[in-house]
Amino acid sequence: MSLDPLLFGEIDPPQRLLMGPGPVNAHPRVLRAMSADLLGQFDPEMTGYMNQVVALYRPIFGTANRWTMLIDGTARAAIEAALVSLVAPGETVLVVNFGRFGLLLTEILGRIGARIESIEAPWGETVPLDAIAAAIARTAPKVVATIHGDTSTTMAQPLDGLGDLCHAAGALLYVDATATLGGMEIAADRWGADIVTGGLQKCLGGPSGSAPITISDAAAEHIFTRRHTEAGIRTGRTVDGNGPRIGSNYFDLAMIMDYWSEKRLNHHTEATSMLYAARECARVALGEGLEARYARHAAAGRAVTAGLRAMGLTVFGDDRFRMTNVTGVYIPEGVDGERVRAAMRDHFEIEIGTAFGPLAGRIWRIGAMGYNAMKHKVLITLGALEACLRAEGFSLPPGEAVSAALEAWEA
Known part of the structure; x- marks a missing residue:
C-alpha cells in the first residue's frame, strides 16, 4: 500500500497575516514559550508557574479575585465551565443577547436545562441598561449572562452598573470577554461581574486552547456549596447536597478550583505548553502596560x-x-x-x-x-x-x- 508522501512532510503552513475576527497571529515570544520543556503537573516549578499565572491575570481582568486561573480548552470551554457550574436545571437565566455569541450562551444553557429568558438588541446595537434592569425585575433570574464584545456584530456591551443591578436582585453576573480581554478594558470588580472568561487567540495574541477565568468570592461560594462530598470521596457537585450531579466532570469549576488551590487535588493533567503560552501572553500585555x-x-x-x-x-x-x-x-x-x-x-x-x-x-x-x-x-x-x-x-x-x-x- 502506497502512502501519500505529504503525510510524512514537516508541517509548513502559509505565513498568513490574520486580520479577521480571530484567531490572530501569535506573538513570537508566546510561540517560543510554548517550546519550553514539559514538567510534571505537581512539580514545584510547575505549580510555581500556575501561581504566577494567577497573579498575572488579576490586573488583566481588573480584579483582586483569589480564584483567577485557566481552563484547559478553547474559550468556549471556559464559557461552558462557568455556565454548567453556576446554573442548575430549571433555574432562570437572563441572557443579554445582541449577536451570535449571545445565542451561543442560550444554546449552552438549553443543554443544561435552564429556564432561559432573554433581552435582545438588533444586530449592530447593544442593550440599554434600563432595558436590562426591567428584564431582571420581570424575570427574577438566578444568573444574568452576557457577552462583552461580540465579534459577530463588532459591538461592545456597556457593563458599568450591571453587576449592581444583578446583585440587588439576588442574581450573579457572568461575562464572556473572549474577544476583548487584553485589548479593551476589563473591569471585573468595578462591573461587579461574578465570573469573567476569556481566550488567548484574540487581543492577547496567543493560540487558541487555554481560557483565562476569574471568579468572585460570591460565585465561588455558590459553586462550592452545590458540591456534595460523601464519606470523604468526591462524588460530584449536587444541588442542595442531594440533587443531580453537575452534567460535566471536566468542566466542574469546584473540582478545577480545588486543583488550582493550595490543596492541588488532582483533576486533570495540566496542558503545560498552553499554560506557558497563557503566562507569556500576560507578561507581554503587562510589559507593554x-x-x-x-x-x-x-x-x-x-x-x-x-x-x-x-x-x-x-x-x-x-x-x-x-x-x-x-x-x-x-x-x-x-x-x-x-x-x-x-x-x-x-x-x-x-x-x-x-x-x-x-x-x-x-x-x-x-x-x-x-x-x-x-x-x-x-x-x-x-x-x-x-x-x-x-x-x-x-x-x-x-x-x-x-x-x-x-x-x-x-x-
Missing part, C-alpha cells in the same frame, strides 16, 4: 474604520459601541465578497473575516488585535483590500484609505 495596550487597539480600530470609509465603504453598526479591535464593513453592491476574501489570501496572504447569520454575505469583519494591532499591518491590509476591490471593478479613490488610516492612527 494595559493603558498603552488599550490605546494601541483603539488607534488600530480608528485607522481601520477611517480607511474603510475613505474607500467609500459603509461601516456596520453603532459607532458609539464599536469594539476597538474588530470592524464590520458592508460588502459593496455587485461585489462578490468571497472572491475578494480569496484574492486577499491568494495575492497578499491576508485573511479577513466573513460573517454569521443575518449578516452572512453582507459584511466583512476586519480585526486588528493583539500582535496584529500594528500600524503597518493595518495599512498593508487596507492597501490589499483596495487592490482587490479595484480588481473586482469597484470604483474607489486610489490611495485614500492608507492616508486616512495614517491620520486616524495619530488622532
